Structure formats: structure tokens, C-alpha cells
Amino acid sequence: MASAPFLPPDPPHLRTGQDRIPPARPASFARIPSWVSLNRPSSVKPPHPTTTQHGQVENLHLVSLSKQGKFEQVHEFIKSMDEAGIAVSPSTYKSLFETCGEMGLLSEGRSIRGRLKNPPGFLEDCALRMYCHCGSLSDARRLFDEMPERSSFAWGIMISGYAQRGVLDKAFQLFSLLMDSGVGPNFSVYTSLLRSLVDSSCLEIGRQMHSHLIKTGSGLNASVGMAICNMYVKCGWLEGARIVFDEMAEKKAVAWTALMVGYTEANEQNDVLHLFMKMVEEGVELDEFVFSIVLKACAWLEDLRVGRQIHGHIVKLGLESDVSVGTPLVNLYVKCTCFESALLAFQKIDNPNDVSWSALISGYSQSGRVEECLKTYKSLRVMDGLLNSFIYTSIFQACSMLADINSGAQAHADAIKRGLISPLYGESALITMYSKCGNMDYASQVFGSISEPDTIAWTAIIAGYAYHGIASEALGYFRKMQDSGVRPNGVTLVAVLTACSHSSLITEAEGYLKSMNRCWNHRNLELGRIASENLLRLNPDDTAGYILLFNLCVSHEKWEEAARIRKKMMEKNLQKEVSCSWITVRGQWHRFIVGDRHHPQTKEIYAKLKQIDFPDGDSEDRSLLTEEDASCILPERRQQLLEHSERLAIAFGLLSSPSNSPVLIFKNLRACRDCHDFAKHVSRVAEREIVIRDSSRFHHFKLGQCSCGDYW
DNA sequence: CTAGGGTTAG
Numbered sequence: 001m002a003s004a005p006f007l008p009p010d011p012p013h014l015r016t017g018q019d020r021i022p023p024a025r026p027a028s029f030a031r032i033p034s035w036v037s038l039n040r041p042s043s044v045k046p047p048h049p050t051t052t053q054h055g056q057v058e059n060l061h062l063v064s065l066s067k068q069g070k071f072e073q074v075h076e077f078i079k080s081m082d083e084a085g086i087a088v089s090p091s092t093y094k095s096l097f098e099t100c101g102e103m104g105l106l107s108e109g110r111s112i113r114g115r116l117k118n119p120p121g122f123l124e125d126c127a128l129r130m131y132c133h134c135g136s137l138s139d140a141r142r143l144f145d146e147m148p149e150r151s152s153f154a155w156g157i158m159i160s161g162y163a164q165r166g167v168l169d170k171a172f173q174l175f176s177l178l179m180d181s182g183v184g185p186n187f188s189v190y191t192s193l194l195r196s197l198v199d200s201s202c203l204e205i206g207r208q209m210h211s212h213l214i215k216t217g218s219g220l221n222a223s224v225g226m227a228i229c230n231m232y233v234k235c236g237w238l239e240g241a242r243i244v245f246d247e248m249a250e251k252k253a254v255a256w257t258a259l260m261v262g263y264t265e266a267n268e269q270n271d272v273l274h275l276f277m278k279m280v281e282e283g284v285e286l287d288e289f290v291f292s293i294v295l296k297a298c299a300w301l302e303d304l305r306v307g308r309q310i311h312g313h314i315v316k317l318g319l320e321s322d323v324s325v326g327t328p329l330v331n332l333y334v335k336c337t338c339f340e341s342a343l344l345a346f347q348k349i350d351n352p353n354d355v356s357w358s359a360l361i362s363g364y365s366q367s368g369r370v371e372e373c374l375k376t377y378k379s380l381r382v383m384d385g386l387l388n389s390f391i392y393t394s395i396f397q398a399c400s401m402l403a404d405i406n407s408g409a410q411a412h413a414d415a416i417k418r419g420l421i422s423p424l425y426g427e428s429a430l431i432t433m434y435s436k437c438g439n440m441d442y443a444s445q446v447f448g449s450i451s452e453p454d455t456i457a458w459t460a461i462i463a464g465y466a467y468h469g470i471a472s473e474a475l476g477y478f479r480k481m482q483d484s485g486v487r488p489n490g491v492t493l494v495a496v497l498t499a500c501s502h503s504s505l506i507t508e509a510e511g512y513l514k515s516m517n518r519c520w521n522h523r524n525l526e527l528g529r530i531a532s533e534n535l536l537r538l539n540p541d542d543t544a545g546y547i548l549l550f551n552l553c554v555s556h557e558k559w560e561e562a563a564r565i566r567k568k569m570m571e572k573n574l575q576k577e578v579s580c581s582w583i584t585v586r587g588q589w590h591r592f593i594v595g596d597r598h599h600p601q602t603k604e605i606y607a608k609l610k611q612i613d614f615p616d617g618d619s620e621d622r623s624l625l626t627e628e629d630a631s632c633i634l635p636e637r638r639q640q641l642l643e644h645s646e647r648l649a650i651a652f653g654l655l656s657s658p659s660n661s662p663v664l665i666f667k668n669l670r671a672c673r674d675c676h677d678f679a680k681h682v683s684r685v686a687e688r689e690i691v692i693r694d695s696s697r698f699h700h701f702k703l704g705q706c707s708c709g710d711y712w
Numbered sequence: 713c714t715a716g717g718g719t720t721a722g
Binding site: 254289356360388422494 | 714719
């Protein structure tokens with residue numbers, strides 16, 4: 001082997017069995033694998049035994065090795081070529097530099113550059129580009145400074161190198177040197193400089209570039225115009241972008257899209273729609289980019305009417321199946337809470353990608369279709385490349401709705417293995433998931449792993465402890481948050497107030513809470529009517545607005561008014577959420593609704609309820625009526641009270657779990673007072689710890705007492 | 713040279 005310098009030193013994939021390569025013989029073409037000739041420019045004729053020039057095969061082999069990243073072999077092969085007196089050709093060097101640049105192999109690139117004595121100018125440019133691609137601006141600059149003469153390419157490469165890495169001062173310094181040097185700049189210098197101006201801090205220098213271009217008149221072609229417009233968009237100066245845009249001679253869809261992106265980011269969604277209408281009027285050819293951005297604007301505005309019109313346009317153009325159009329369409333319908341339309345739009349997509357799937361999955365979780373959400377996720381797990389960190393964030397959310405620690409922890413572990421936990425987004429969702437599943441240890445572990453928690457992450461952990469009624473921890477985190485300099489928002493304060501309701505550690509917060517409480521305690525019907533009137537004017541379909549007013553009327557014994565409100569809800573087809581409770585026993589789900597008799601152990605469950613023999617509740621305090629309580633006021637509903645879902649779940653829990661373990665129940669709505677009393681009673685007579693997580697918090701019942709202190 | 717998906721509470 002060593003005596004055959006032109007042959008691959010180590011081509012294991014060529015060897016079959018004991019097949020050996022004959023020594024000391026020029027390359028056998030039968031043994032040159034097909035990939036040698038791959039990716040050759042068409043101008044280069046494929047080698048042929050009879051017409052091959054000296055060294056051509058070896059050079060080809062070298063290129064091929066480098067493209068496979070086998071640089072150890074590249075060096076060995078170069079050495080053997082040297083020994084055999086075969087030259088490495090300039091085009092091979094060019095290719096080697098390109099590969100090193102693409103793969104970021106700086107030291108390989110350096111050593112190859114080191115072999116060159118007096119290389120031709122174009123090869124120096126290639127080496128320069130290689131250094132820039134590898135991110136070594138110092139190597140690049142050294143080479144640039146040593147060049148006896150610099151082409152306009154070299155200037156462009158060096159300036160772009162600085163610009164792309166955000167070293168703006170050096171980029172512009174060099175640019176002014178170039179202006180003085182007498183070498184005319186090419187367009188790519190301008191566009192790469194403009195492209196490097198990416199935020200509002202660059203606006204001033206961007207304006208200077210713009211005026212320079214106008215003065216010299218050197219670069220006012222379409223692509224430079226586009227670059228200026230984009231620069232102004234990124235720098236947040238939409239007026240400037242608009243002026244440049246209006247002056248463009250020929251406006252293709254790209255230019256419109258760039259400006260629309262600016263408007264969406266500035267949250268000027270109506271301007272996006274106006275631009276779109278103008279495009280349609282002017283007959284601009286619409287592409288998938290235009291639709292994706294205009295659909296995003298509709299989603300923001302939750303404007304279903306316009307959204308459906310645009311959908312119609314998309315269908316006419318036959319773009320419905322395009323993944324770039326179909327995906328934002330799915331999202332539009334999700335945001336407008338039209339889940340059926342979202343699903344239909346998804347089904348029309350030809351090749352849904354991970355973004356499409358994440359739009360669908362987040363739609364499932366946002367519309368509470370938790371089981372479909374998890375089912376879809378599981379089906380994606382066995383496919384390649386369709387899961388991403390967005391999907392996992394939605395999955396964590398779904399698991400917190402289910403309060404299913406098993407699925408949740410599994411998804412968490414899975415996401416860790418795949419490296420798909422999104423910083424802050426996924427982490428905050430995990431904190432909430434573990435909190436809602438009742439495991440504050442895990443929740444705080446996740447929080448502790450975040451290097452720089454933002455407002456939302458802090459809020460998530462505070463809300464978690466508040467949810468569990470552990471005020472001291474919640475307030476401790478709130479103090480730490482303030483110390484860290486992260487600003488709380490309205491949501492944070494709601495969480496803090498929730499925590500405060502069990503503590504007088506922050507007198508101000510307590511006072512605030514008390515003042516809010518007094519309004520409810522006064523049971524001011526007149527004020528309540530005005531408030532709900534306004535609330536319902538904002539959103540006529542808001543169930544909570546009706547329910548609150550209904551409860552208020554009930555507490556004032558205004559039965560007829562209460563009935564009218566109910567009737568109105570029925571007319572508008574607004575349904576209150578069906579109350580249900582669930583429990584997991586040995587990994588199995590058991591779900592109950594009021595008066596449920598579907599469970600296979602129904603007989604035993606009702607027998608157990610009877611055995612507990614809790615007296616029919618007659619709570620005199622109607623100020624804390626929940627939605628369910630209110631319906632219990634009506635005599636025919638009173639019987640139902642005895643069969644509320646959480647009672648069924650508790651009874652089943654007592655029957656089916658070991659007598660020394662706590663019974664953990666989940667409920668989708670707030671616990672009613674009678675059932676709360678029932679749970680206290682059970683915890684005393686059965687001497688069992690009972691934990692109920694309702695829609696607002698955790699309740700830990702022990703020996704007739706509840707951790708919530710009867711406040712929830 | 714332009715696009716689409718996800719986080720906290722009541």
C-alpha cells in the first residue's frame with residue numbers, strides 16, 4: 001500500500017472480503033467509486049482512462065476525500081502525491097478551501113494555506129473567504145493586510161466578514177478605506193453591509209449608507225433598494241422603509257413581504273391588511289410568503305371574516321396545499337377558536353412539516369383537546385424529524401391540564417433526551433406542569449435549572465407555590481425576583497395576591513385583597529349589574545359574565561332574574577363547562593361526572609357513599625356559591641349534590657387504593673362548599689389524607705381540616 | 713431577499 005502513492009491509503013469501503021488493491025499501479029478506474037465524479041461542474045469532463053491528464057484522478061480523489069470530511073486522509077494523500085511528484089491543482093485548492101469554510105475546519109484550512117507559495121490572486125481570495133467562514137477574522141485580516149494587491153472581491157469578502165459577525169466598526173472602517181483606495185466597490189459589499197444593520201442601534205449608520213448611495217449613485221439597483229428597505233424594517237423605522245418602498249420602480253412580492261413583516265412586528269396588523277389589498281388591486285403576483293404574513297396578521301387580529309376571505313383567495317390560487325400557506329391558515333383558525341376549520345385546513349396540507357404539526361398540536365392543547373394532543377404527539381414520536389421544542393411546550397401544557405404526572409414526566413424525559421426543551425418557553429411550561437400535578441419539588445428543580453429566569457418563569461414558580469397555598473415560598477420567590485431586577489407584571493401580582501390570601505406577610509397586598517373582597521361581601525347587586533353589563537358588552541359570549549351575575553342574583557334571592565339569565569345563556573347556546581372529577585389508580589384513569597353510573601364499580605361506589613353518611617349540606621353562606629352550588633339551590637337539583645363528581649371520585653379512591661395512602665382527586669371546576677365539607681368529614685372519619693386539586697388550587701384534607709383554611 | 717408554530721393567572 002505504501003508503495004502506491006496515488007491510491008487511496010485507506011479505502012475500506014472499496015475492499016470486499018480479502019480483495020486487495022494491486023501495488024504500484026496507476027489508479028484503476030474500476031476501483032474509483034462513483035462518488036469521485038459527483039458534484040463536478042459540468043465544464044469538467046468526467047475522467048476517462050484514455051484522456052486522463054497526469055494527476056487528474058489523484059486531484060479528483062483529494063476533492064472527494066475532503067467533501068467527505070476525511071481530512072486526515074487528505075493530508076496523507078497530499079503527502080503521497082508530493083512524494084510521487086504529482087501537483088495539487090489550483091482548482092483542487094479552491095475546493096479544499098471551500099470545504100474547510102463550509103465545515104468550519106480552521107486548522108485544516110490553515111495548514112492547506114500554509115503549503116501555498118505565491119498563490120494566484122483568486123486562491124488568496126478563496127483562503128480569505130475560508131478564514132471568514134470559519135469565523136477567524138484575525139487570520140483573515142492578517143492575510144488581507146499581507147496581500148500585495150487587493151481585488152474588489154477581497155475587499156468585499158473582508159468587509160462582509162466583519163459585517164456578518166457584527167463587527168460593525170471594523171466593517172465600516174474598512175469600507176471608508178475602500179472608498180479612498182480607488183478600487184470600486186461591488187454591490188455585494190453594499191448589500192452585506194446593509195444586511196449587517198439589524199436593530200434600532202444601527203439606524204443612524206444605515207441612514208448614512210443610504211445617503212451615501214444616493215450621492216454616489218453607485219448602487220441604486222433593485223437589490224440594493226431591497227436591502228435598504230429591509231434595513232429600515234429591521235431598524236424599526238417603518239416610515240423610512242415605506243419611502244424607499246414607494247420609490248421602488250418595480251415592486252415584486254418580496255418587497256411587499258418585507259414591509260409587511262415590519263408592520264406585523266410593530267403590531268400594526270391593519271396596515272398589513274391594507275398593503276395586501278393594495279397588492280391584489282395592483283395585480284402583484286402573490287406567493288406563499290405573502291399569504292403566510294397576511295394570515296399571521298389576521299390571526300393576531302382574530303379577524304375571522306377577513307381570514308375566511310383570504311382563505312377563499314388561497315383556494316382559488318390553488319395554494320391551500322402549500323405547507324407555507326396551510327400552516328399559518330391552521331394557526332389562524334386556532335386563534336379564532338374554530339378548531340374544526342383548523343383541522344380541515346391541516347388535512348389539506350400536502351406535506352405537513354414540524355411547524356404544521358406544532359400549529360395543530362398547540363391548537364389541540366389551546367382548545368382543551370388534551371387527549372388528541374397526546375395521541376398526536378405519540379404518533380409523531382415514532383416518525384423522524386417531526387418533533388420540535390414548540391411541540392414539547394404544548395405537550396407540557398396538555399399534561400398540566402390533565403394533571404397527569406406520568407405522561408408529563410415521560411414527555412419531559414423524552415424532551416431531555418432529544419434536546420428539545422425550549423429555554424424559558426418549555427421550562428416555564430414544565431414548572432406549571434409539575435405544579436399542577438402536585439409536585440413542587442420538581443417544579444422548583446426546573447426553576448433552579450434556569451440560568452436567567454424571565455418574568456414569566458418567575459411568575460410560574462410563584463403561581464405554583466400560591467396554588468399550593470405555600471405563601472412563604474411564593475413570597476420568598478417574589479422577593480428574590482425583585483432582587484434579581486426582573487420586573488413583575490400583572491400576572492405576577494395576581495399570583496402574589498393569591499399567595500397573600502393565606503398570609504399577612506405583605507400588609508399592602510392584604511389590604512388590596514381586603515378591599516377587593518369587601519365589594520363581594522357587600523353583595524351589591526346594583527354594582528354587579530353594571531359591571532356585568534359592561535363585561536358582556538366587551539364580550540357577549542363570555543360565560544363567566546353570565547354566571548357571576550347569575551350567582552349574584554341567586555344570593556339576593558332574585559329567582560326570576562336568575563332564571564332569565566340562564567335562559568339567555570341557553571338561547572345563545574352558551575354551555576357551562578360540565579363538571580367532572582378524575583383519579584388515577586395504578587396508571588388507570590377514572591373519570592366521573594355528577595350522578596355518574598357508568599363505572600364498572602358503580603354499585604360499590606354508591607354503597608361507600610351511603611356508608612360515609614354525610615348529612616345533606618345546607619350551607620347558609622351563599623356568598624361563596626360556585627356555579628354548581630347555584631344550581632343546587634333549585635330543589636330538584638338538591639339530590640344531585642349528594643352525587644357530585646368529586647364525591648364519586650373520593651368514594652372510588654377509598655375503595656381502590658391502600659388505606660395508608662392519600663387519595664388524590666382532580667376536578668376541572670372549583671370545589672363546592674358542600675363537597676369541601678364532605679372531604680373534611682371523610683378525612684376525619686376514614687382517617688385518610690385527601691388531596692383535591694380543583695380549578696383554582698390544591699386542597700390538602702387531614703383529620704377534618706383543610707390546608708386552604710376554607711378560603712378558595 | 714421575504715414566511716408559518718410555543719411560555720405565566722383568575
